[in-house]
Amino acid sequence: xxxxxxxxxxxxxxxxxxxxxxxxxxxxxxxxxxxxxxxxxxxxxxxxxxxxxxxxxxxxxxxxxxxxxxxxxxxxxxxxxxxxxxxxxxxxxxxxxxxxxxxxxxxxxxxxxxxxxxxxxxxxxxxxxxxxxxxxxxxxxxxxxxxxxxxxxxxxxxxx
Amino acid sequence: xxxxxxxxxxxxxxxxxxxxxxxxxxxxxxxxxxxxxxxxxxxxxxxxxxxxxxxxxxxxxxxxxxxxxxxxxxxxxxxxxxxxxxxxxxxxxxxxxxxxxxxxxxxxxxxxxxxxxxxxxxxxxxxxxxxxxxxxxxxxxxxxxxxxxxxxxxxxxxxxxxxxxxxxxxxxxxxxxxxxxxxxxxxxxxxxxxxxxxxxxxxxxxxxxxxxxxxxxxxxxxxxxxxxxxxxxxxxxxxxxxxxxxxxxxxxxxxxxxxxxxxxxxxxxxxxxxxxxxxxxxxxxxxxxxxxxxxxxxxxxxxxxxxxxxxxxxxxxxxxxxxxxxxxxxxxxxxxxxxxxxxxxxxxxxxxxxxxxxxxxxxxxxxxxxxxxxxxxxxxxxxxxxxxxxxxxxxxxxxxxxxxxxxxxxxxxxxxxxxxxxxxxxxxxxxxxxxxxxxxxxxxxxxxxxxxxxxxxxxxxxxxxxxxxxxxxxxxxxxxxxxxxxxxxxxxxxxxxxxxxxxxxxxxxxxxxxxxxxxxxxxxxxxxxxxxxxxxxxxxxxxxxxxxxxxxxxxxxxxxx
Numbered sequence: 190x191x192x193x194x195x196x197x198x199x200x201x202x203x204x205x206x207x208x209x210x211x212x213x214x215x216x217x218x219x220x221x222x223x224x225x226x227x228x229x230x231x232x233x234x235x236x237x238x239x240x241x242x243x244x245x246x247x248x249x250x251x252x253x254x255x256x257x258x259x260x261x262x263x264x265x266x267x268x269x270x271x272x273x274x275x276x277x278x279x280x281x282x283x284x285x286x287x288x289x290x291x292x293x294x295x296x297x298x299x300x301x302x303x304x305x306x307x308x309x310x311x312x313x314x315x316x317x318x319x320x321x322x323x324x325x326x327x328x329x330x331x332x333x334x335x336x337x338x339x340x341x342x343x344x345x346x347x348x349x
Numbered sequence: 350x351x352x353x354x355x356x357x358x359x360x361x362x363x364x365x366x367x368x369x370x371x372x373x374x375x376x377x378x379x380x381x382x383x384x385x386x387x388x389x390x391x392x393x394x395x396x397x398x399x400x401x402x403x404x405x406x407x408x409x410x411x412x413x414x415x416x417x418x419x420x421x422x423x424x425x426x427x428x429x430x431x432x433x434x435x436x437x438x439x440x441x442x443x444x445x446x447x448x449x450x451x452x453x454x455x456x457x458x459x460x461x462x463x464x465x466x467x468x469x470x471x472x473x474x475x476x477x478x479x480x481x482x483x484x485x486x487x488x489x490x491x492x493x494x495x496x497x498x499x500x501x502x503x504x505x506x507x508x509x510x511x512x513x514x515x516x517x518x519x520x521x522x523x524x525x526x527x528x529x530x531x532x533x534x535x536x537x538x539x540x541x542x543x544x545x546x547x548x549x550x551x552x553x554x555x556x557x558x559x560x561x562x563x564x565x566x567x568x569x570x571x572x573x574x575x576x577x578x579x580x581x582x583x584x585x586x587x588x589x590x591x592x593x594x595x596x597x598x599x600x601x602x603x604x605x606x607x608x609x610x611x612x613x614x615x616x617x618x619x620x621x622x623x624x625x626x627x628x629x630x631x632x633x634x635x636x637x638x639x640x641x642x643x644x645x646x647x648x649x650x651x652x653x654x655x656x657x658x659x660x661x662x663x664x665x666x667x668x669x670x671x672x673x674x675x676x677x678x679x680x681x682x683x684x685x686x687x688x689x690x691x692x693x694x695x696x697x698x699x700x701x702x703x704x705x706x707x708x709x710x711x712x713x714x715x716x717x718x719x720x721x722x723x724x725x726x727x728x729x730x731x732x733x734x735x736x737x738x739x740x741x742x743x744x745x746x747x748x749x750x751x752x753x754x755x756x757x758x759x760x761x762x763x764x765x766x767x768x769x770x771x772x773x774x775x776x777x778x779x780x781x782x783x784x785x786x787x788x789x790x791x792x793x794x795x796x797x798x799x800x801x802x803x804x805x806x807x808x809x810x811x812x813x814x815x816x817x818x819x820x821x822x823x824x825x826x827x828x829x830x831x832x833x834x835x836x837x838x839x840x841x842x843x844x845x846x847x848x849x850x851x852x853x854x855x856x857x858x859x860x861x862x863x864x865x866x867x868x869x870x871x872x873x874x875x876x877x878x879x880x881x882x883x884x885x886x887x888x889x890x891x892x893x894x895x896x897x898x899x900x901x902x903x904x905x906x907x908x909x910x
Contacts, residue, residue: 227415227510265846267838268856269828270769278833280842286850290843304834317849317856325850344834 226258230283231301233259234345238303242343250305251336253343261327263289264335266320268313275310276317279335280346286325301347308339415506415542426501426518426533426545442486449482500547501533507541514538691806691876691889698790698804698878699886705732706755706792713737717759718796725758749779757792766795767861768803769829770837773873774820776803777811797857800880802887810874818871840867865890 225237238245238253245253254261263286266276281303282289292300319334418424453475505514518533535543706728713724722740729735729752736748740758747756756779760766768791776791793801805811823832831838844863848854854862865877869891878887 265842267830267833267842267845268765268860269830270771271764271829273763273765273856277828280839286846290847302839306833313856320846321850321853325846346834346836346839 230259231347234301234303234347239343239345245340246342247308247339249337249339253340254332254336259283262286263326264320264331265289265325266311266313266316274313276307276313277310278304278306279311279316280304281327285327301345304344304346305335305340306342306344308341311338415510415544418505418537418541418543420537420539422537424535424537424543426503426535445482445486447482448485449478452478452481502546503533503535504544504546505535505538505541506544507539510542513541691891694804694806694876695878695887695889698802701755701790702792702802702880702887703885706757706790708732709734713739714759714794717794718798719762720759720796721761721763723759723761723764725756727753728755728757730754747775747779749783751783753779753783755790755792757794760793760795762796764796764829765857765860766793766797766799766801767857767864768793768801768877770824770831770841771826771829772803773811773868773875774815774824776805776875777815780805780808781812798882802878802880804876804878804887805874806876807874810872812874814871814873837867837871840870861890 226233244256260283261281262284263282265280265282265286267278267280269275269277283301284292289300289302316334319330322328323331416424501518503516504512507513516535537543709728709732711726711734713726724738724740725747726737727735727747727749731752735750735753738746738748740746747758749756756776758772772791772793779791780789789805791803793799793803795801818835818837823835823837825832831841841860841863844866845856845859848859848862849856852859861877861879867873868875868877877890879890880886881888
């Protein structure tokens with residue numbers, strides 16, 4: 190009898206602990222930025238990202254990516270003229286590369302981009318090779334690569 | 350002891366029950382708390398991304414974006430769903446039977462002392478064993494019991510985004526794995542926005558097969574039409590769900606965008622087959638009367654996404670024939686960048702260099718390929734080196750005077766061979782401060798053996814450029830590039846990345862073209878030329894066009910023939 194009770198207690202403890210975890214599972218966290226996007230990309234970037242960019246400076250890009258309501262579409266990397274070994278900043282767009290180029294070339298209003306200046310410059314060859322694999326368009330591989338890089342500053346580029 | 354054991358069992362059952370019913374306060378998307386009856390939830394599995402709703406499908410809900418609606422309209426939220434079984438009930442029964450059997454086997458002799466009535470032997474072992482089995486399975490039984498239904502919630506906002514109405518509809522569950530349809534009509538009382546939220550309150554996976562917002566009361570899945578259809582278009586960056594087709598193109602109405610074309614449907618040799626603006630507008634289906642020569646068919650703007658005409662056909666091959674499109678815009682006029690004037694400039698630059706610059710001894714160039722510093726010098730009107738500095742890895746001071754006719758400097762191995770934005774401002778400074786027209790050339794000797802010249806073709810234009818884009822605020826002294834985030838830097842970046850990502854060029858080769866492009870676009874009054882070591886002549890590097898339409902690529906005329 191004692192053995193039976195001991196077994197029962199152990200089984201209860203395990204299942205109850207599991208129930209506790211499940212019972213306290215809450216609705217997934219809704220990122221703060223989600224409520225900001227009302228259909229206007231320019232306002233979203235200005236009001237929900239740039240006005241609160243301190244949330245992301247000094248942190249990996251993943252801190253921004255996890256709160257984005259509209260995903261990035263492409264990336265453009267920039268190398269200092271006097272140091273071809275590094276990428277010092279990358280410019281992210283919500284459109285794919287050619288659309289970005291077309292919209293900015295046509296000076297379509299509200300085309301907005303984000304230039305991310307890296308805390309630690311990235312190796313240029315590896316960064317360019319990875320970007321070239323997807324023709325500059327945002328991909329899972331780029332997300333994983335850039336997501337780990339720490340942001341030094343964020344600048345908004347737009348056409349009025 | 351018996352009472353003690355029974356008490357323990359009772360307490361354990363009670364504890365399990367309490368853990369089961371514990372739930373946290375949950376708030377909806379607008380900070381409004383709802384009933385604690387919301388139970389433990391599971392992930393909502395979306396079988397097919399609803400074209401009508403936003404992609405926010407993580408967790409136990411799917412919520413739409415704010416959909417513009419207008420007073421007097423009636424919209425219908427329709428869809429289908431199904432629950433799936435996960436075999437948990439069967440596992441629970443097996444587990445409880447196993448525990449009970451084990452308990453009975455262990456306890457039957459334990460209880461028999463030999464003195465009791467043998468008829469009680471079995472019950473004295475069986476009762477605790479069964480109790481243990483039930484208690485062990487109680488938690489799982491609670492989980493596997495009848496599934497609560499899912500629900501739709503909607504919120505109506507006025508134009509100021511203040512909530513004016515809300516409602517819910519319970520979606521009754523039918524049998525497992527059978528798709529149940531639901532239809533929720535919503536009357537719009539004033540102009541504003543509508544948000545729809547689908548919530549799974551059950552504990553099993555829910556498959557949402559179809560979910561849409563339409564004007565028509567129809568449980569069959571149809572692409573959403575009307576103004577709402579356009580308003581529902583998503584910025585999903587040209588990626589369809591894997592099993593989703595291009596939606597119907599209704600040429601009689603307005604834009605469609607069930608999905609943006611999937612790259613796999615496009616021609617393999619297209620440079621970027623699906624560059625369509627994901628805020629979609631099929632150029633053949635937009636506007637009141639597609640094809641009306643007086644109208645721009647793509648002037649619809651749902652979410653600040655502009656439709657704009659494509660010079661060529663949609664490079665993505667959607668299987669739906671959208672009918673005749675607007676007439677192709679006329680081809681842009683062909684501009685011959687190598688007009689005679691430019692050829693004359695190239696001839697003049699080559700002649701000046703070969704006759705007056707090349708013959709001047711420059712022993713400091715013997716270390717060009719390895720010297721990490723940027724050396725600078727001036728060339729005077731008497732064909733001598735007037736000033737020389739061995740420089741540093743980034744910049745070097747330049748001392749010139751009225752007799753300076755040209756300047757020269759090196760680019761070390763760590764730098765990009767082609768000229769930098771800094772070189773524009775340096776040349777302007779010299780050109781504006783010597784005799785008018787006296788200084789027209791800046792020579793750049795790169796470590797890889799390339800020789801460039803920045804040739805002044807229009808001094809007044811150069812002066813205007815540096816006034817429009819002054820050095821302070823536009824030149825990054827640390828990198829010699831334009832300042833990050835400025836329009837000039839963006840022009841450089843997009844041109845470089847266009848050539849590296851789509852053209853397969855190396856960064857240095859792409860930079861060369863991009864620099865020539867910016868010189869042209871910025872109306873700098875400068876022309877970039879590169880020495881041809883075979884002909885010993887400078888050849889202009891010209892890039893025209895503004896990347897407006899990638900289907901009509903920019904081109905480089907190098908050399909001018």
